[in-house]
Amino acid sequence: MNYELILKDLKPSQEEIDAVNKTTKKVINFINKTCKDEGINAEAKAVGSVAKNTWLSGKSDIDIFISFPTDTDIDFLKETGMELAYKTSNALNGKASEHYASHPYLTCDIDCFEVDIVPCYKINEGDSIISAVDRTILHTEYIKKNLSKKQEDEVLLLKRFMDAIGTYGSEFKTGGFAGYLCELLILKYGTFENTLRKAQYWRFHTMLDLEDFKTANNKIFKDDSLVFIDPTDKNRNVGAALRLERMVDFIVASRNFIAIVDDELSDDERMEKLIKFFKPLQKEHLLNRSNEEIAKYIVDLFKDRETQTLVVKFPIPEMSADALHPQLIKTVDSICEKLDMSEFSVFKYDYWTDEEKSVIFTIELNVFKQGKYYIHKGPKVWPKKAYDNFKLKWGDLLYPLDDFMVLRRERQFKTAKDFIIHILNLENIHIIKVGKNIKEAICNDYILLEIDEFLNDLDSQFDYNISNKNSEELAFDYLNSLDDFLNPGQYIKR
Template sequence: MTQVLDQARKITIPTKQEEEKMKTLSDFLLKLVKDEVTKHSEVVSVELGGSYAKGTWLRGQMDLDIFVKMKKETDEKTFEEIGKKIGFSSMKKFKPYVRYSEHPYVEAEVKGVRVNVVPSYDVEHGNWKSAADRSSFHTRFILETFDQTKKNEVRLLKKFLKGMDIYGAEIAKEGFGGYVAEVLVHHYGSFANVLEAAANFTSGQIIGNPTKKFETDLILIDPIDSNRNLGTAISTQNIGRFMLSARAFLKKPSLVFFTGTKLIPNAKNLKNIIIVKFNYKWRSPDIIWGQAKRGATALSGQLELAGFQILRKSVITDEKSEAAMLFLLRSPVIEKFMVKNGPQIYRRSDSDNFIAANSKNMLTWIDNDGKILSMKEREFYDAKKFLQFLLKKNLSKSGIPSGISLDIKRGFKVIDGSQVTSKSIKKALAELTSTDGLVFSSHK
């Protein structure tokens, strides 16, 4: 393992050139923002945050977060307006654009580095007003407790999580975010220790000292806020992927766990995939991902009610204009007939009602347990046709969030996995139809 980790460090620790570039760039950009804030009396300070400030950023992954801290008395409207204004003015030479988290913030790309100018409130510990307020406490916590070795252990873990495709706290990924990686290394001491622990996580595993009860599969307490469970944002599936890949790595360490493998769609399974594809009017990624996920859950429920069995589902968006909900079905075409379960023959009035209600069915009979059953033709036995009908004729009752109902009303396509041409959908297709050999390693 030592050898593999040494190799991994080489591809995770930034080069001297990168360090220098980031130093120069951050000094330069920080000054731009600082110059701008002098015009706004609400601003208390400007500081660097995120993985660069904490020294846990990955080689080749250069992001810069600049936090603009405002007086806690600033009202929300002013907070947002000034936030955007400072971001746009300071980054004006770099084609800035707005993005949305809880509040809007400004993003720009400067010399290949993604720069975020994020407004936050200057609050005391615990008196959080916006989601970004904890960030400077996180930064301080890491800087105070981590030495260089530990920072590099975080880099290993982040790279491993990336390799396993479970890195990122955003709703699109529901994986392990950067701060989660830091907290895990803080708790267990090293990359290898984190993996040893993950290999043996139990259901409802608690890491840290919660001051209240949480119900997630993994309960990971924020060291600077014992009321906050970082595990909430992580899907059970991703916890599972982490645990299984940790076990696989410990059994047979390899650099490939850090670099990942490219999955390709499994041709045999493509016909079992049904995709609802639509274009949407641009909105913030977190919004469209969330809407698409809720939409997929709704459609999955409708498909199940109609007799189809959903094995896996997924959503994808190019974060520009195209979104899709994907379903892996046990079979895209099911039997033409359904069986309705009736009451026991002994329940006289229930039996009468059931028989009357099903008198038009093709077959009614009594089974060996004395229950009345009735067989009728399904309205839909082809999942594609069912979805087409549902989304065209019954959209308002489908449970699809109103946010994407309008997009779907303007147009959608129901296709199967073999009809996909879009690059982003192909990626989702690969994940849905193929086994990740690193996660499901069969070395015993």
């Protein structure tokens, strides 16, 4: 199959390549000159997709790592690395914002490019890392050494395909395939199309090992969906961040794509179908509709399901997205687990966040209101001592049901809404597992509404702007997430 027509839109133009290379060189030269002038034992290098020629047109984020000798004090590395980053940003008229992963790094807007400047240790292949980012330079060198020019194009096809179906990106929010993992898959399988053909037959815990280290059976990987041994570190799984649902999405999308490739169609018909897998999903049912119209459409879909859907909205404290998403998942998972344990049957749930101001939990329930009483089950009738103790506590309220002693008790919470109100209180929040940074925010300043109430007052729910989106865009993002919630599987088929 010839993918040249698709690659035209994916490959950066020569003008874009020249501009990226110019800015990259300018940043590296400034840092290295400053290190030389100030006697700092460190060196700046380009890493990531720009350095490996595997970046998609329009996605030219530049990663510059400042590597220090391994005997450098960690506090010196952090402090000096950040000083160098700020000096670089200021000298090149950048706009800087500080972020934190395993240690601080700086993101700068320089020449209209996003440039990450990250301090790290210079390690050799097989060495133990000191900070989480130390392998990145080795990854870049490995790919540059082993990936052919032709395979760079195959990586672009795989990355764009994954991006369009919602499986690209190893950050916690997505839980998908990292760029480095995409590159390794092309090294393993040769081409984009062959990668999809092979992925059709993956199973849970599929194991791949380019360098034949024979460590894929390591017990530390036993719960990982996909095991791809890092060719620069035999004890690391490059696929560790890949969540099972993203792996499954990719497998199903691969099958859908290959079915079209192998179908008896004309070349034009086949290309017309395939090219849609490389473009953002066009939701025809949402196009040219106002937020109010979309909200009404979504309310009608929820009503048709004959469930009750509750919305919990609360503000979030200032924190990194990498720290935020795990805490949100932990909290909404726990709320829904406790609802199920209390016999309020959760049908489906999810969360949405703009990552700066607000979080919204969406919880859909099959059972949301219960009768006044429930059967409280005690011990079986056979062990007399257990029977006597239970009888001593409950007296004549007891009666046998099958071979258990039981009694009728009044429920504390007759509705799911009452239960949620009870646990979202500082005195009772210990009942659930809640993210430590969001504990006070969710208890002190939340709203709890049914979905139709919430969407009927959409303007007041999104009466704010954030750095890159206005209130209308934020409202649409949330509505779009609800459409995904109600219509799963849209992204993996075209």
